[in-house]
Amino acid sequence: MKEKELRRSMSVFPIGTVMKLTDLTARQIRYYEEQDLIHTERNEGNRRMYSLNDIDVLLEIKDYLTDGLNMAGIKRIYEMQEKEKLSFQNSTHQLTDHDVRRILYDEIVSQSGMIGKSKDSFQSGGPRL
DNA sequence: GTTCTCACA
DNA sequence: TGTGAGAA
16 A cells, blocks of 8 residues: 555655644754754745655654754654665665664664763753863 | 745844 | 745
């Protein structure tokens, strides 16, 4: 049933709708697009149009951000997924998107996952870079 | 009224 | 990332 995938990939929402659905600012949404985290289409008026898929990705990004990941970490997750599609295409292991995502998430969080903590201990009057 | 691009505090 | 200017 590829029908749904097609529909999910149809860019039909203006940025205003996406803002409400994701609680992100227009600035952030456009920035993530610039970072190649999502790929929007433009309509006749040069307006960005977003698909349900884009919204899903944006929602994920927001979760990653909440857990202290930075743009670099998030980009890795999505770069890795593309890489995985190209190189494991012919079925040595069959990890699902979800599996790949969870594995990378765990790795990255455990490496740079203490951002929030160090932030707290350095917050007031702490040393500046 | 909404969104776009670009620039700057 | 936020915000404002000027245009579409």
